[in-house]
Every structure is written in C-alpha cells, then in structure tokens.
Amino acid sequence: MEILEILFTASFWAAAIRIATPLILGTLGELICERAGVLNLGIEGIMVAGAFAGWMAVYSGTGLWMGVAVAMGVGMLFGLLHSILTVPFGLSQHVVGLGVTLLATSSTYYAYRLALPEVTSPPKITAFQPYEIPVLSDLPLVGPALFSQTPFTYLAFVLVLAVSLILFRTPLGLAVRAAGENPAAVAAQGLSVTAIRMGAVIVGSGFMAMGGAFLTMSAFDSFFFEMVNGRGWICIALVVFGSWMPGKALLGAVLFAAFDALQIRVQQTEFGADIPYQIFLMMPYILSILALILMSRRAQVPAALMVPFNKGER
Amino acid sequence: MGAGTDVVLRLDAITKRFGGLVANDAISLSLRKGEVIALLGENGAGKTTLMNILFGQYTADSGSVAVMGQTLPPGNSRAALEAGVGMVHQHFTLADNMSVQENITLGVDPLLAPGLNRAAARKRILDLAERFHLAVHPDARVGSLSVGERQRVEILKALYRDMKVLILDEPTAVLTPQETDDLFATLRQAVASGLSIIFISHKLHEVMAIAHRVVVLRHGRLVGEVATEDTDKSALSAMMMGGAEARAPEVSRTEPGRALMELRGVSTPNIGNAPGLKDVTLSLRAGQILGLAGVSGNGQAALAEVVGGQRKPGSGTLVLNDAPPTAWTPRDAVRRGIARIPEDRHKTGTISDFDLTENAILERYKGTPFSSHGWLNWRAARRFADEIIQKYDVRCPGADTRIRLLSGGNMQKLILGRVLEAAPQIILANQPVRGLDIGAVNYVHSQLLAARDRGAAVLLISEDLDEITRLSDVIHVISEGRLSPGFARGQKSPAELGIWMAGQGFADAS
Numbered sequence: 001m002e003i004l005e006i007l008f009t010a011s012f013w014a015a016a017i018r019i020a021t022p023l024i025l026g027t028l029g030e031l032i033c034e035r036a037g038v039l040n041l042g043i044e045g046i047m048v049a050g051a052f053a054g055w056m057a058v059y060s061g062t063g064l065w066m067g068v069a070v071a072m073g074v075g076m077l078f079g080l081l082h083s084i085l086t087v088p089f090g091l092s093q094h095v096v097g098l099g100v101t102l103l104a105t106s107s108t109y110y111a112y113r114l115a116l117p118e119v120t121s122p123p124k125i126t127a128f129q130p131y132e133i134p135v136l137s138d139l140p141l142v143g144p145a146l147f148s149q150t151p152f153t154y155l156a157f158v159l160v161l162a163v164s165l166i167l168f169r170t171p172l173g174l175a176v177r178a179a180g181e182n183p184a185a186v187a188a189q190g191l192s193v194t195a196i197r198m199g200a201v202i203v204g205s206g207f208m209a210m211g212g213a214f215l216t217m218s219a220f221d222s223f224f225f226e227m228v229n230g231r232g233w234i235c236i237a238l239v240v241f242g243s244w245m246p247g248k249a250l251l252g253a254v255l256f257a258a259f260d261a262l263q264i265r266v267q268q269t270e271f272g273a274d275i276p277y278q279i280f281l282m283m284p285y286i287l288s289i290l291a292l293i294l295m296s297r298r299a300q301v302p303a304a305l306m307v308p309f310n311k312g313e314r
Numbered sequence: 315m316g317a318g319t320d321v322v323l324r325l326d327a328i329t330k331r332f333g334g335l336v337a338n339d340a341i342s343l344s345l346r347k348g349e350v351i352a353l354l355g356e357n358g359a360g361k362t363t364l365m366n367i368l369f370g371q372y373t374a375d376s377g378s379v380a381v382m383g384q385t386l387p388p389g390n391s392r393a394a395l396e397a398g399v400g401m402v403h404q405h406f407t408l409a410d411n412m413s414v415q416e417n418i419t420l421g422v423d424p425l426l427a428p429g430l431n432r433a434a435a436r437k438r439i440l441d442l443a444e445r446f447h448l449a450v451h452p453d454a455r456v457g458s459l460s461v462g463e464r465q466r467v468e469i470l471k472a473l474y475r476d477m478k479v480l481i482l483d484e485p486t487a488v489l490t491p492q493e494t495d496d497l498f499a500t501l502r503q504a505v506a507s508g509l510s511i512i513f514i515s516h517k518l519h520e521v522m523a524i525a526h527r528v529v530v531l532r533h534g535r536l537v538g539e540v541a542t543e544d545t546d547k548s549a550l551s552a553m554m555m556g557g558a559e560a561r562a563p564e565v566s567r568t569e570p571g572r573a574l575m576e577l578r579g580v581s582t583p584n585i586g587n588a589p590g591l592k593d594v595t596l597s598l599r600a601g602q603i604l605g606l607a608g609v610s611g612n613g614q615a616a617l618a619e620v621v622g623g624q625r626k627p628g629s630g631t632l633v634l635n636d637a638p639p640t641a642w643t644p645r646d647a648v649r650r651g652i653a654r655i656p657e658d659r660h661k662t663g664t665i666s667d668f669d670l671t672e673n674a675i676l677e678r679y680k681g682t683p684f685s686s687h688g689w690l691n692w693r694a695a696r697r698f699a700d701e702i703i704q705k706y707d708v709r710c711p712g713a714d715t716r717i718r719l720l721s722g723g724n725m726q727k728l729i730l731g732r733v734l735e736a737a738p739q740i741i742l743a744n745q746p747v748r749g750l751d752i753g754a755v756n757y758v759h760s761q762l763l764a765a766r767d768r769g770a771a772v773l774l775i776s777e778d779l780d781e782i783t784r785l786s787d788v789i790h791v792i793s794e795g796r797l798s799p800g801f802a803r804g805q806k807s808p809a810e811l812g813i814w815m816a817g818q819g820f821a822d823a824s
Contacts, residue, residue: 169430171423178420181409188407189421190370190392300411 002269003262012261013145018219020250020257021153022047022211026235027242027249028156028163029075029207034239035167036200037180037304041097042082043208044232045104050075050209052108055216055223056115058125068152068213075209076202078104083201087194090308101232109225127221128152152218157250159207164246176200180302183309193309208232234288241292243299255291259284320347321383322510323368323399323479328377330363337363339534340377345479350501350511352525352542354518354554356751358721360534361514365481369401370394381479400472401481406464410457414450415439418471442473446500458587461488461610469500480504481512486520488777490609491812498524516554516752517780518547532556555752563760565785566767567803571600573633574739574771575621575652580630582616589613589795590628591620596790596797598740598771603762604800605786606775608815613795614775615657618744621773622654623647648677653738655729655746657775659722663729666718670710671699673717674732702731707757723754730761741765744775759785779808779815793817 006012026047033040040046054071058064078100085096116122128150137147167173175196178186183193211231216223234256242249263280266272272280323345330338338360345351355361366372368379373389380386381397408417419435439452448466456464465485472480482501486494501524505511515521521528522542530538530553538553576597582590591613598604598621608614619625620632623644631638634650647654654677656663664673675684675695683694699713706727710720717725726746733741743762747755762785766772776782782789789806791798791814798814806814813819 171419171421171427171430172425174416174420174430175425178409178412178416181411182407184405185407185409185417185420187391188401188403190390190395191421191425303409303411 002271003266006262006265008141010141010144012265013141013258014148015261015264016254016258017146017149017153018257019260020253021149021156022214022219022231023235023238023253023257024156024160024250025211025214026208026232027238027253028160028246029204029209029211030235030239031242031244031246031249032163032176032204032207033201034305035180035244035302036176036197037183037302037307037309038083038086038197038201039093039097039236039306040079040082040100040201040204040208041094041236042078042100042104042205043097043235044228044230045101045108046075046078046205046208047212047215047228047232049078049104049108050212051216051228052112052212052223053209054213055125056111058217059123064126064128064217067217068155068210071209071213071217072206075212076206078209079202079205080198082205083198086308087197087201090310093306112223112225122222122224124221125217127216128218150218152214156210156214160246160250167246177302179309180304183304183307187309197309208235211235237288237292240296240299241288243295244302252291252295256284256288259287321345322347322381324380325364325368326378326380328364328367328374328379330367330372330374336534338367338374341531341534341536342377343529343536345510345512347478347510348505348508349527350505350513350525351527351529352513352515352521353529353531354516354521354550355531356516356554356753357723357749358533358751359531359554361531362483363534364531365401365483365512365514368394369399369481395475398476398478399481400475400477400479402465402468402472402483402485404483404485404487406468408456408464408467410455412456413452414454414456414459414467414470415452417456417467418452418474422475438474439470442470446470446473446503447496448500462490462493465489465497473504477509479510479512481514483514484516485513486515486517488610490815491779491808492816493609494520518550521550522547530554551752562756562784563763565763568601568767568787570602570787571769573597573599574635576633577620577627578631578633580620580627580632582620582625582628584795585616587611588615591616591797592795593630594795594797595630596800598773600739600769600771601766602787603766603772603774603785605782605789606773606792607779607782607789607811608777608792610777612792614744614792616795617792618654618657618742618773618775621647621740621742622652645680648736651736651739653677653733653736653741655726655733655741655743657744657748659725659729664717664725667716669716670703670708670713670720670728671695673728674699674702674713677732678736698735702728702735705735706731706761723750726750726754726758730758734761734765738765739770741770741772742775743772745777746774747776747778747781779811783808783811791815793820796820 026043030040030043050071053074054067057070058067082096082100085091086093130148130150133147137143167177175186175191179193179196186193186196212228215227238249238252241252263283267277267280321344325341325343327340327342328338329340341364353361367374370389370391370393378385381399384397386397387393415436418439436452443450448470450463450466456467485497489497501511513525525542527541528545528550529536532554577594580591580594584590588611606614620627623642623646626642639646660666675698679685684691696713702708703710703713708724708727710724747758762772774785787803788800790800791811793815794817
C-alpha cells in the first residue's frame with residue numbers, strides 16, 4: 001500500500017523526470033544514429049566526456065548554456081571520429097563504438113587530472129536551478145512533477161519534439177531514415193549516404209554528450225568518476241524499447257527512471273527494510289529487461305542498421 | 315549521325331577499363347526523344363558498366379555523356395538525375411519499411427527544405443498512377459507489395475521526377491506474362507508522351523516487341539545497331555553470340571518412372587509475408603522434370619524447404635521411396651539422395667570466403683571419402699574439386715581460389731558439379747540459371763536433362779516461364795501456397811499458365 005501512496009506523490013514523479021532527463025537525451029542521440037543505420041556504442045564514453053566538458057567549462061567561468069554548448073561540441077568531435085571510422089571506412093561498428101567509449105572515458109579522466117592535479121574532492125559549480133513555469137506549475141500533481149524542473153530538462157523535451165518533427169516531416173528526416181533502411185535507395189536518388197550518416201552520428205553524439213552534461217550541471221553540481229554508471233548502455237536498450245520512435249523512447253526513459261525512483265523510496269519503507277538493498281537496485285534493470293522483451297518483439301529495426309554502404313558495390 | 319534537336323542523350327566514345335579488362339571500348343550511342351532502344355548482350359558484355367557510367371556511378375576513362383546537348387560532369391549521379399536520367403535497377407532500390415509515397419519523394423526536395431508537402435505529393439502520385447495505369451497506393455508499405463507492384467513504384471519514382479530518359483535493367487525478369495504486357499502498355503504510353511527508354515534485356519521476343527532500335531554489345535564493344543523492323547530474333551542472337559548461334563539443348567520425351575518422392579496434402583505455416591504451402595500434393599517421378607511456375611514469393615521457398623529437409627510438413631505427409639522418412643533434416647535429405655541447387659548461390663549455395671575445395675564438399679564433408687574418424691581428408695577433397703573444375707569447365711585460377719572471385723556462371727557450375735557428382739535421385743533446382751548468360755544457361759539445362767535421362771527426378775523452380783515450358787515434362791503453377799493440377803508438356807499456353815500464376819483457376823479462387 002505504501003508503494004501506491006508513493007506513486008501518487010508529486011515529488012516521486014519530479015524525481016522520475018529528473019532521473020529520466022539524461023536518458024532521454026542519450027536515447028535521442030542514439031536513436032538519430034541508428035535511424036541513419038549506425039550503431040553508436042561510443043555513447044557511454046561520450047556521456048562521460050560531455051559530463052566533464054560541460055562542468056569544466058562552467059567551472060572555468062563560462063555561463064551555463066555555454067557549458068552545454070561546449071559539452072555538445074566535445075560530443076560531436078567524438079561523433080566525428082566514430083563516423084569517419086564507421087561510415088567512409090566501413091569498419092566494424094561494434095569495435096569502433098567500444099573503442100570510442102574507452103578513448104572518451106580515459107581521455108576524460110586524464111583531462112580531469114591535468115586540469116585539477118591537486119584536488120581531492122571535485123569542486124562544485126552553480127548548477128541549473130528549477131524554473132517554475134507560470135500557470136502550468138500550479139496544476140495539481142503534474143505541476144510540481146513536470147513543470148518545476150530545470151530548463152535543461154525542458155530543453156530535452158523540446159528536442160524530442162523537434163527530432164520527431166524533423167525525422168517524420170522533413171525531406172532531411174526522410175533521407176536519414178532511408179539511409180538506415182536502404183542506403184542504395186538514397187544513393188540512387190543522387191544523395192550522399194556518407195554525408196547523411198556522418199551528419200546523423202555527429203549530431204546524435206552531441207545529444208549524448210548533453211545527456212552526460214545534465215548529470216554535472218543539473219542533477220548534481222560536480223563531476224565524479226563513474227557518475228555515468230552505465231546510463232549509455234541503458235539508452236541503447238531504450239532505443240529498442242521505443243521502437244526507434246522518439247516519443248516512445250521518451251516514455252521508456254521515464255518508465256525506467258520511475259522504477260529507479262521507486263526502488264529508492266521502497267527501500268525506506270518498513271516492507272523494504274527486511275530485503276537486501278541490492279534487490280531494489282536490481283529492480284529497474286529486471287523490469288526493463290521484461291518490458292524490452294515484450295515491446296521489442298514488434299519493433300521495426302532499421303533494415304540497414306550496422307550495414308556499411310560502399311558506393312558501386314551490389 | 316546528325317546533331318538533330320530531338321537527340322536527348324548522346325554517349326560519345328565511352329571507354330572504361332578495369333585493370334587489364336576493357337569493359338567498354340569506345341562506345342557511342344544516341345537516343346532520340348520518344349524512342350525505345352534495347353541494349354542487348356550477354357553477361358559481361360559491358361551493359362551494366364555502360365549504364366553505370368551514364369548514371370554517374372562510375373567515371374569513364376575517356377568519352378563523354380551529354381543530355382539535351384549538355385555534357386554531364388563525370389561520376390556524378392546527382393547531375394545525371396537532375397538532367398533527367400532515371401534508372402530502374404534490376405535489384406530495386408526501395409526501402410521496405412517505408413511507404414510508397416516516402417520512397418517516391420525521397421530526395422526530391424532539397425534536404426534542408428522546411429517540410430514535406432505531403433498532400434501535394436500524394437495528389438501528384440495518384441494522378442500519375444491513374445494516367446499510366448500503375449495501380450499502387452501511396453500509403454502502402456513497400457515491404458508488403460508484390461514484386462510487380464514494387465516495379466510500378468520504381469517507375470513512378472522516375473515519372474514523378476519528370477525524367478526524360480529512363481533506363482530499365484531487365485525489368486521483366488520477375489513479372490508474369492500479363493504483368494509484362496501491362497508494363498509494356500505503360501511504357502508505350504510514357505514513350506508517346508515524350509519519354510525515351512533504354513531497355514536492357516536478354517529476352518529477344520520482348521526486345522522485338524518493345525524496342526524501336528536494338529544495340530548489341532559483345533566483349534565491351536558495340537557490335538551491331540539495327541532498327542527492330544529490319545531484323546529478327548535469330549539475327550540478333552547471332553550478333554550477341556558472335557556468329558556462333560546459341561543452341562538450346564534438345565529435349566526428348568521420356569517415360570516417367572515410379573514416384574521417388576510424394577507430398578500428400580502438405581501444409582506449412584506462413585512465415586511473415588511468405589505464404590506457407592496449402593494442401594499441396596505432388597509427386598516427383600524418376601526420369602521426369604517437374605516444373606514449378608509462379609511469381610516469386612508464392613510458396614516456392616516453403617516447398618523447396620520441405621523437399622530439401624529444412625522444414626517439416628506442418629500437416630500432411632512426405633513420402634520418400636514409398637515410406638515417410640523417420641527424421642527430416644537437410645543432412646537426412648542429402649543422405650537420402652536429394653541434391654539441391656539453392657535459389658541464392660551467394661547466400662545459401664556457397665560460403666563466399668571459402669575456396670572452391672571447401673565449397674565443393676560443403677554438403678558431404680562428414681562422410682567418406684572426405685573425412686574419416688573425424689579428420690578431413692583434404693587430398694580427396696582437392697581431387698574432387700579438381701574433378702568438378704575440369705568436368706564442368708569451371709573457369710578459375712585453381713581450386714584454392716576463394717569462390718567470391720568467380721563469376722555467377724562459374725559459381726553455378728561448381729554447385730552443379732557438386733550436385734550431380736553425388737549421383738542424386740532427386741534434384742531440387744531452384745532458379746538454376748538466374749543471372750547466367752546464354753551459354754551457361756544452355757549448359758545447366760543440358761546437364762539437368764542428362765540427369766533426368768539417367769533416371770533422376772528433377773524439381774525445377776523458376777520464375778522464367780520460357781524455361782519452365784521448355785524443360786518440364788509436367789508443370790504445376792504455385793500461387794499463394796496453392797498448387798495447380800499438373801499440366802502435361804504443351805497442354806497449356808504461357809498465357810493460360812499466366813492466368814494460374816495470377817491466382818485464378820484455383821478451386822477456392824473468388
């Protein structure tokens with residue numbers, strides 16, 4: 001019964017949305033890459049790099065939004081590297097992706113040590129503060145849950161809408177989706193599959209880095225090692241869960257985050273006190289796996305996902 | 315040729331070399347407005363290379379392409395498209411998971427245009443579809459369309475962009491005779507309204523039916539150019555083959571023997587879009603070729619899988635030598651004397667990066683003489699491969715060549731050798747000559763006939779009705795998993811078979 005009560009508190013849903021935001025951004029970035037036919041396993045490392053870059057920029061004196069832009073730029077650089085190797089060179093997307101993750105993570109830690117050689121506990125920045133949207137935030141339950149978040153979260157929601165519109169309502173989006181379905185069809189129309197795929201990977205990687213930056217600039221106000229903690233891999237599962245649709249992916253991210261927020265709260269109830277806390281930590285993952293199995297059976301995988309395209313080959 | 319104003323396309327002395335091979339040797343060609351020219355030639359004659367240069371996918375070593383008097387920049391497909399050259403490839407370039415409309419409008423608007431004007435696009439597609447009798451729904455998912463419908467989408471793509479020149483690469487290979495007639499009617503109408511067409515084919519009667527002029531390529535050279543009205547099929551054939559007339563193997567009549575394999579009321583479940591078998595009864599008799607006609611995707615795959623041991627009948631019985639087999643897997647099938655020429659020699663017939671020796675023993679590596687006590691006997695395998703190479707005239711540098719480096723015809727000869735050397739009782743020949751040139755086609759056919767004459771039962775599955783009617787002693791038509799009654803040789807005309815292929819004539823047809 002206590003669990004039901006938790007589900008009807010605004011603070012629970014506010015926490016769920018907050019936990020969901022980096023997942024939403026990461027999933028959106030991965031989705032853009034995969035729609036164009038490229039699996040980007042660099043996501044975990046790119047999120048780490050984004051988390052550090054945004055935070056470091058703000059710590060060095062730039063404004064918060066400038067920090068977000070810096071994070072995005074760093075992510076796009078790693079995206080550029082990934083896309084050069086996977087698109088024109090056609091290398092294995094698995095190997096390149098894991099390589100980018102290792103490179104981005106380790107070079108981030110190295111940069112941290114270079115920038116802050118003598119620091120034992122990482123310095124804090126002034127992070128994004130919640131902004132209550134007039135009128136909407138006064139609504140019962142949804143007001144405090146949805147409309148009292150930081151501007152970074154609002155940005156994530158706006159980006160989901162924007163990406164959705166671009167993918168399904170513009171010639172560019174049509175070309176991106178076709179590149180992931182049958183690149184030969186794109187080439188036959190005189191468009192460059194290479195440019196479209198590289199562009200999608202670069203932009204998608206920028207979004208992933210923003211997801212990382214949310215952690216250091218909005219959810220917390222400092223950078224820790226291991227703070228991304230597998231969120232990138234969750235995003236890859238969420239893309240499948242969302243059947244490669246931005247809106248469904250957002251719902252999936254919120255659902256996962258709700259499980260996460262719920263397990264923290266259940267741990268603190270009487271019922272939860274008798275059970276080892278590891279069980280609760282496991283819960284969101286188990287429920288996600290179950291949901292994934294149910295949802296992904298009908299999912300429409302982009303037909304050319306992970307298939308390199310070489311002009312002139314049949 | 316004069317520089318008439320009605321010349322829409324001119325190829326001028328196109329030469330293209332790949333290493334030491336001259337794929338196109340100074341080929342010049344011009345196409346007038348509203349004209350259909352047929353480009354005729356064997357595989358490897360240079361047709362595809364020439365079209366790829368025209369379409370900007372390859373860059374010519376010398377020579378130029380001009381559309382409406384404007385020289386196209388070499389190696390730029392976009393420029394070719396914008397100049398009004400469209401191409402319908404033999405392998406369609408459509409995205410299955412997207413709608414017809416999305417496929418047609420892909421890349422038409424500039425990428426950074428703000429939105430898709432879907433209502434206007436839809437109206438234009440419907441108008442064109444009606445005007446040219448190309449019935450397809452703009453919202454249909456391409457993956458759910460038949461092959462004939464997909465081709466209509468490809469043609470609509472070209473019409474939507476107001477193409478001046480349309481290149482059609484073997485467009486009738488996958489169509490029923492009626493669909494071919496419909497296609498020709500559409501093309502004639504489009505030509506009447508000013509479109510010019512380059513029609514690539516090796517079917518001489520179609521060339522005679524649709525083209526105004528025929529251009530013949532051989533070994534990369536243009537060896538003949540004639541108006542259709544001044545020539546006939548045998549003259550064209552002679553030009554293509556370089557004097558030596560291609561002789562189709564003689565087909566003699568034989569008395570069928572006993573039934574080696576029977577299917578009695580066999581049904582299998584549908585898999586995705588692919589229909590399963592619906593209450594299929596047939597018998598494969600010794601010394602008989604049973605031809606299975608039908609448009610691809612109508613249950614041929616299911617039947618081939620049941621016969622080849624990849625699938626068990628869902629209901630009904632499979633009888634082999636008068637008794638149902640106790641176990642039914644591909645290995646059982648091979649052991650029981652069933653040999654397969656698979657539909658797709660690249661995907662299921664061979665392993666591309668294995669050499670010829672390894673591919674030669676793929677189906678039988680486990681038994682004598684290729685292995686004993688769990689160890690492979692490479693010497694026997696190599697001897698076997700060399701034997702096939704010699705006996706079946708597989709052109710290759712040697713048995714240790716990776717098979718992906720062979721041409722389709724030579725790959726098929728290796729598969730054929732592998733199949734026939736096992737002296738099978740039953741031969742499952744699924745599209746055995748797809749994509750082969752006439753010489754190779756005749757060779758494969760004569761080998762199948764020889765196998766029949768020595769008492770094997772042959773199940774010949776093909777989309778090419780000419781092939782079926784020429785070789786088969788008995789013909790069944792398959793449509794949506796249902797099997798027509800068996801028709802004896804010559805009992806039905808191709809047009810009558812076409813009606814069955816379109817799904818009419820069955821007991822439960824509406």
